[in-house]
Amino acid sequence: xxxxILGLGNVGQNFIRILSxxxxxxxxxxxxxxxVAFVADSSGIVxxxxxxxxxxxxxxxxxxxIRSLGEPVxxxxxxxxxxxxxxxxSSASKDGNRELEIFRAAIDRGINIVTANKSPLALHWAExxxxxxxxxxxxLFEATVAGGVPLFNFAKYSCGPSRVVKFxxxxxxxxxxxxxxxxxxxxxxxxxxxxxxxxxxxxxxTDDTSGLDGARKTVILANALFDREFSLxxxxxSGIPEVDLTELTSKGDRLRLFTSITSENEALEISTxxxxxxxxxxxxxxxxxxxxxEIKTDNNGVLRVSSAHDGPRETAAAVVNDVMILAREVxxx
Ligand SMILES: NC(=O)c1ccc[n+]([C@@H]2O[C@H](COP(=O)([O-])OP(=O)(O)OC[C@H]3O[C@@H](n4cnc5c(N)ncnc54)[C@H](OP(=O)(O)O)[C@@H]3O)[C@@H](O)[C@H]2O)c1
Numbered sequence: 315x316x317x318x319i320l321g322l323g324n325v326g327q328n329f330i331r332i333l334s335x336x337x338x339x340x341x342x343x344x345x346x347x348x349x350v351a352f353v354a355d356s357s358g359i360v361x362x363x364x365x366x367x368x369x370x371x372x373x374x375x376x377x378x379x380i381r382s383l384g385e386p387v388x389x390x391x392x393x394x395x396x397x398x399x400x401x402x403x404s405s406a407s408k409d410g411n412r413e414l415e416i417f418r419a420a421i422d423r424g425i426n427i428v429t430a431n432k433s434p435l436a437l438h439w440a441e442x443x444x445x446x447x448x449x450x451x452x453x454l455f456e457a458t459v460a461g462g463v464p465l466f467n468f469a470k471y472s473c474g475p476s477r478v479v480k481f482x483x484x485x486x487x488x489x490x491x492x493x494x495x496x497x498x499x500x501x502x503x504x505x506x507x508x509x510x511x512x513x514x515x516x517x518x519x520t521d522d523t524s525g526l527d528g529a530r531k532t533v534i535l536a537n538a539l540f541d542r543e544f545s546l547x548x549x550x551x552s553g554i555p556e557v558d559l560t561e562l563t564s565k566g567d568r569l570r571l572f573t574s575i576t577s578e579n580e581a582l583e584i585s586t587x588x589x590x591x592x593x594x595x596x597x598x599x600x601x602x603x604x605x606x607x608e609i610k611t612d613n614n615g616v617l618r619v620s621s622a623h624d625g626p627r628e629t630a631a632a633v634v635n636d637v638m639i640l641a642r643e644v645x646x647x
Contacts, residue, residue, distance in 0.1 A: 315344075315346045315347065315348045315349065315398050315399065315637065315640070315641040315644065316349045316351045316395075316396065316397045316398050316399075317348060317349065317350060317351065317352075317397060317398065317399045317400070317401050317637060318350075318351060318352035318353075318354070318359075318392045318395075318397050318399075318400050318401065319350055319352070319353050319354070319401045319403065320354045320359075320400070320401065320402050320403065320404045320416075321354065321355065321402065321403035321404030321405065321431070322353055322354070322355045322371075322375045322380065322403075323355075323403070323404075323405070323516070323517070324513040324516075324626035325403040325430050325457070325626045325629050325630050325633065326353075326355075326403040326404075326630075327372060327375060327626075328626045328627045328629070328630035328631075329401070329403060329630040329633055329634060330350065330368050330371050330372055331368070331372070331627075331630070332627070332630055332631055332634050333348055333350070333368055333634065334367075334368035334369065334372075336634075340634065340638060343638060344638040344639075344641040344642050344645070345641065345642065345645050346641040346642075346644070346645060348634075348637055348638075348641065350362060350368075350371065351395065351397055352387065352392050352395070352397070353371060353375075353380055353383065354380075354404070355375065355380055355404075356405075357378075357380065357381070358380075358381075358386050359386065359387050359388070359389060359392060360380050360381060360383050360384045360385065360386055360387065361384045361385055361387050361391075361392075361395075362383050362384050363383060363384040366383055366384070370383065371383060389416055389419070390419075393416075393419055393420055393423050393425060394423070397425060398425070398426065398640065398641075398644055399425065399426045399427065399428055399637060399640050400416070400417075400420045400425050400426075400427050400428075401427075401428045401429070401633065401637065402416075402417075402427065402428070402429040402430065402431045402434070403429075403430045403431065403630075403633060404431055405431070405516060405517070405518065406431050406432055406433035406516075406521065406527075406530070407433050408433070409433075409437060410433040410434045410435075410436065410437030410438050411438075413429075413431060413433055413434035413438075414434050414437075414438045414441060414442065417429075417434055417442050417446075417453070418441070418442070418445065420451075421442075421445060421446045421449055421451045421453075422449075424449075424451060425451070426451055426452040426453070426454070426640050426644075427446070427451070427452070427453045427454070428453075428454045428455075428633055428636040428637055428640065429453070429454075429455050429457075429458060430455075430457035430458055430629055430630075430632075430633050431458070432455075432458045432459075432527070432530040432531060432534060433530065435453075435455055435458060435530075435533070435534050435537075436529070436530035436531075436533040436534060436545070436546045437530075437545055437546050438545070439533065439534075439537050439543055439544065439545065440543040440545070443537070444543070452640060452643070454636035454639060454640065455534065455538075455636075456632045456633075456635065456636050457629045457630075457632035457633045457636070458530075458531065458534050459485050459531040459534055459535055460483060460485040460531075460605045460606070460607060460624075461487065461605050461621070461624040461625070461628050461629040461632065462605075462621060462624055462625075462627075462628025462629050462631050462632045463605050463606060463607070463619055463620060463621045463624065463628075464619065464632075465607065465619070466538050466539075467635070467636075467639070468619065469538075469539060469609070473609075473611055473613075473614045473617070475613050475614075476611035476612055476613040476614045477611065477612050478539045478540065478577075478609050478610070478611055479576070479577050479610050479611065479612060480574075480575070480576045480577065480608075480609065480610035481535055481539055481573070481574070481575045481576075481607060481608075481609050481610075482572065482573070482574045482575075482597065482607065482608050483535075483572060483573055483597070483605075483606065483607025483608065484570055484571070484572050484597050484600055484604075484605055484606055484607070485528065485531050485535075485572075485573055485605055485607065486522065486527055486528040486531065486571055486605075487509075487514045487603065487605055487624055487625075488506075488509045488514050488515040488516075488519060488522035488523065488527070489522050489523055489525065489527070489528060489553060489554060489571040490570055490571050490602070491505070491508075491509050491512075491514065491602055491603065492505040492506055492509055492515075492522075492523060492554060493505075493554060493557065493562070493566070493569060493570075493571070493588070494566075494602045495508065496554075496562065496566075497562055497563075497566030497567065497569070502523075502554070506519050506523065509522075512603070512625055513625055513626040514603070514624070514625055514626070523553055523554045523555075524553040524554070524555065525551040525552050525553030525554075525556075525571065525586065525587055525588075526551065526553070528551060528553075528571055528573060528586045528587070529546060529549045529551035529586050530546060531573065531586075532549055532551070532573045532575070532584060532586040533545065533546055533548070533549055535573060535575060536575055536582060536584060539575070539609075540575065540577055540582055542582065549584060549586060550587075551586045551587050552587035552588060553571070553587070553588070554588075556587070556588070557569070557588050561590075565590055568590045568591050568592075568593070568598060569588055569589070569590055569591075570588065570589070570591055570597060570598070571586075571587060571588050572586075572589065572591070572597055573585070573586045574586075596608055596618050600620055601622060601623070603623045603624060603625065604620055604621050604622055604623060604624060605620065605621055605624045606618065606619060606620025606621065607619060607620070
């Protein structure tokens with residue numbers, strides 16, 4: 315399984331670490347090695363020279379010199395090189411256009427896609443997912459929502475006969491973490507810095523704290539679980555700047571950024587933003603670095619899934635898992 319990986323930040327580096335730490339187990343489980351043939355960061359893309367190890371990739375990135383791994387190439391050269399999958403763990407662009415162009419070019423060449431980057435799917439779902447499906451190409455996006463907590467693959471492979479009729483979840487770590495810290499007296503800036511240290515807040519954290527990141531996830535949830543073709547412009551959202559500070563002081567222990575989607579007579583009721591949860595709500599029981607959700611289904615009943623802790627390693631594991639799903643399918647055909 316030959317892959318190109320776009321992005322070598324928190325998630326991208328953990329992706330490489332997991333391949334390094336668990337390569338044998340991954341090979342046994344999916345019947346294929348995952349070969350990282352190209353890596354990219356904001357400085358460009360390089361073809362990784364034969365014989366370079368995962369440790370070499372991590373060291374080169376740490377030295378901010380991925381050029382030392384091999385020759386620079388263009389995205390067209392990557393897509394024409396015969397890779398099996400393109401992995402997007404790069405920063406989200408504001409309009410998703412950069413990713414859209416790359417994804418469409420990959421799909422046109424028969425290349426499957428795995429993404430943790432939400433922007434292209436939140437802004438251009440209709441131009442990517444149905445387009446790929448019609449051509450028999452897979453676009454897998456487990457890691458886009460709720461980090462490492464199984465969600466889309468769980469609904470698809472473990473709840474096969476069911477339709478989801480309601481979703482409620484805490485799927486954004488940074489905003490909830492920052493708010494909890496603020497409730498216990500930490501300043502906004504200090505809370506963001508701690509979230510960045512944990513690797514959960516991206517370098518540009520404003521998408522998280524403004525609620526935009528949660529809104530992107532909500533689009534993907536509505537489209538994937540309820541078979542729609544929404545875009546970000548269809549979703550209203552709020553974030554930390556809109557939080558009432560008096561409410562934060564008095565009821566902050568019940569205040570969370572969460573997403574709720576209910577299907578009622580074919581119409582969807584969608585909300586994403588800060589709201590007060592009732593005492594005893596499952597979502598309130600989640601720890602500050604945990605993610606989780608509750609789905610109501612027509613045949614599998616109500617299911618609650620959560621992690622004890624989530625971060626870039628767990629997100630990267632979800633990305634690796636999607637690549638393993640592809641590897642098994644490539645092998646079968
Ligand atoms: N962190 C999480 O737990 C988590 C959870 C779910 C989803 N995600 C998503 O996963 C993606 C990566 O997250 P992260 O935490 O790893 O972010 P990050 O630490 O900020 O890393 C982003 C990486 O993307 C690279 N990059 C920026 N522009 C690029 C471009 N045009 N082409 C190729 N690479 C480019 C950056 O390059 P430089 O290194 O040169 O800056 C960096 O290596 C984001 O889209 C995020 O929303 C993250």
